[in-house]
Amino acid sequence: MKLSDYDMSASRGFLSHFQIVDIDLPDIFVPVVEAAENLSGLMTTGRIRHWLDRLPALDLTEWAANAPEEQVRVAMVRYSFLVQAYVWGESDAPTALPANLARPIVALADRLDQAPLLPYSGYVLDNWAQLDSSGPIALDNVYMVQNFYGGADENWFVLIHVAIEAAAAPLLDLACHLVEAVKAEDTARTTALLEDMEGHWDKVNAIFDRMPDRCDPYIYYQRVRPYIHGWANNPALPDGLIYEGVEKYAGKGQSFRGQTGSQSSIVPSMDALFQVQHGHDPLRNFLDELHAYRPAQHRRFIEDLREQSKLREFAIASGDPALRAAFNASVEQVARFRTRHLEYAASYINKQASNGKGNDTEVGTGGTPFMKYLKKHRDENRAQLI
Incomplete structure (x- = not known):
């Protein structure tokens, strides 16, 4: 496995290989x-x-199918924010998305093999x-x-994720090397790679610890979170959202999952590498469903890593104390990351007062109950120690 096979690198990981400000879109x-x-x-x-009803109704079907992917992804960022603002930017959610927004975002999403609303890739990875x-x-x-409203809290929330993705890039490169080291049955190299991985996890977790520095839980809940919800399992849109003018949806409401950090591919990649197993529960089912919302190349990376990694089996079979210790140290780092996520879910969402439709404290932005299952998945992570 090589990161370059998945449009990834050891310096950027899952982040875009381009910067949005360097990509120009056509005049239309x-x-x-x-x-x-x-x-x-x-x-x-x-x-x-x-204001958004006044935008031109662009037919992007042919353009999206043939344009450079970088341009399509930048257009997806712009349109997905406009779509979210249209749905959640006023007090009551509409039942339908007008054709001047619906048809373009579906064309872009079809090219990218993603859902036609704001994805984590558009919110963070390409933004x-x-x-x-x-x-x-x-x-x-x-x-x-x-951004939506802008301000330090909204920016910081996203930039913490950007910085985490960048800091995690070497972990993904190490994962590829670990697959090869295990195939070669090289105990010493496998141990060294795992020991290197632990240090990079320290950097990732140190960045995650900084979320409260400039993103206040109350501001997040009131001014950031409301605009990133989807239309699945959302009481404000019980019948989903109709995409006007999109033939394949036949005028029927669509229920897509909202943007969520759970669409990040870092932890699923680590679960694949360390062969972590999670029992069936609503969050597991939800996370499995979210896999389809990731960029296609990132899905393939996780799937290939899951298929090829024999790391846990090798660490057990080796009987080598140093290898086992290094394996356990990295698994514990992932559990530490999950613990911090659980703590933030409690302080940034669960402890905040309910703010009406679409901002339920019991349901994540992706549209699933989360508190007890986050803890369960963290505990299942730790159960993989050997």
């Missing part, structure tokens, strides 16, 4: 980009739909840029390009 997108760049201003008027292109992808050198 000018009004769309202008609306997206002024989204905060449009939303503040309280009548976001009035960042460096202030100094010669510097690192780190919290003091990146900014969020497309």
Whole structure:
């Protein structure tokens, strides 16, 4: 396995290989980009739909099928934010998405083999840029390009994820090398790679610990979270959302999962590498469903890693104390990451007061109950220690 086979690298991992600000869209997108760049201003008027209804109805079917993928992904970022703003930017959710938004985002999503709403890839992986292109992808050198209302809390929430994805990139490269080391039955190299992995996990977890620095739980709940929900298992859209003008949906409401950090491919990759097994429960079923929302190349990486990794079996069979210790240390680091996620779910969501439809404290933005299952999955992670 090589990261380059999956449009990935040891410096960026799952992050885009391009920066959104370097990709120009054709002139037909000018009004769309202008609306997206002024989204905060449009939303503040309280009548976001009035403004978005004025956008031209672009037929992107042929363009999306043939344009460079980088352009399609940038267009997806812009349109997916506009779609979310249309649905959640006023007090009551609409029953339908107008054709001038519905048809373009479906064309873009079809090209990318993703769902036609805001994905984690559009929210995080493709939605960042460096202030100094010669510097690192780190919290003091990146900014969020497309947002909803903007502000430090919204930006910081996304940028923490960007920085985590960058810091996790070496872990994914090490995972590829570990697959090869195990195939070669090289105990010493496998141990060394795992020991190296633990140090990178320290960096990832240190970044995750910084979420509260500039993202307040109350502000997150009131001004960030409401706009990233989907239309599955959402009481505000019990019959889903109708995509007007999209023939394949035949006028029927569609129920898609919302953007969530659980669409990140880091932890599923580690579960695949360490051969972590989770029992069947609503969150497991939900996470399995979310796999289809990831970029196609990232899905393939996880699937290939799951198929090829024999790391846990090798560590057990080797009987080598150093290898087992290194294996357990990295598994524990993933459990530590999951513990922090559980703590944030409690403080940023569960402890916040209910804020009406679509912002339920018991249901995640992806549309599933989460608290007890996050703990269960963390415990199942730790149960893989050998």
